[in-house]
Amino acid sequence: MAKRRKLGNPLALTVMVLLSERPMHPYEIAQTLRRRGKEHSVKINFGSLYTVVQNLEKHGYVEVTGVQRQGNRPERTLYGITEAGRTEMLDWLSDLIAVPVDEFPVFDTALSLLPVLPPDEVAELLQDREQAQNVRAAALRGVLTQLGDLLPRVFVVESEYQLHMIEAQLEWIRGFRKELADSSISGIEEWKAFHETGEMPRDWQDLDERNIVLDPGHTV
Template sequence: MPTAPRSSPLALTVLALLHYKPLHPYGVQRLIKDWGKDQVVNVSQRASLYRTIERLHGAGLIAVRETGRDQQYPERTVYEITDAGRRTARAWLDEMLSVPRQEFPEFPAALSNLLLLTPEEMADVLDRRVDALAEKLDGLESALAEGKERGLPRVTLLETEYLRAVTAAELEWVRAVAEDLRTGGFSWSKEQLDALAGSPVEQ
């Protein structure tokens, strides 16, 4: 029996969309964008989508339903989910929802190396992040309002709700840290850092 590929947001989304209906890869990509799933799943590289589909097919989680051609498009392979794919998708979903994972996003890693900058430089870069987060939050709130106006059920907007909540919390925190840096409410000394390092660094 083929070994099931490792779970990933993109692989789970492909299985979930094929659970909805059989699709060709372009149809999968279009639905990911049309349904706003590109907020949480990276499909900017079409090659990564095709590689994921190949892995799912090789593992027996999806199968070829038909290969067709029409006047507008070249030959397209339509895939459907298998019973094994349905079981795997449910298992992946259960684990992703219930078990917090240790992830390594860029922003916390950058925060851990902020000492490369002066306090003034830290405040400046965080101010720029505040502007970007505020713009992102506006976009998420607009997307939620549009979804409600269209009468979409809340279950289809949960990922946007989550992103709005996380973005709002991050915006509040980053804004407060930048303000503390500017007003002196957040400071440190070389002596403190040397003590943490165990001994002063020789000049």
């Protein structure tokens, strides 16, 4: 089980990783995140970046290391990681890599509520998603091809993983759409009847009465 941490925002971890390279001021942190394309793998609110840095300082994970002066520009406070911050950073990152957690992706949520939509409409919506994901996959392949000659692979593994997950989702969507098209998925007759009559199929009502727990962690 992952530890309960003082800070839970992954952006805080990202900031600590950057500051482990060298002291930076928040604006430089934001520019570095943009330049490295981290907004595609970390949910970044650049407007709250200063607050994230302040919270890290509050908990003793970063500290002021100096002030940067450039011409007539306002002074900028430089922050560096502390030993406590370095320990937290390494421990936190290790947890994220090693310990699976329930992340509740919104697509999973949508799939869990699928029967409220008619099967034909679901098939069309999944086709729309398939087309959009194909575009995303093509864009990622292009980026990886470009960066493959410029960067060591260790710096693009998150993009590789994102592409792999998109391709896996596409494979599932294609298979599921085929099952919808040929009506081979179990329960589709009840599903269609539900939308034709507006009444919950008796077989579906029985599922609740039988107290079946749809939980991978539950032993029947």
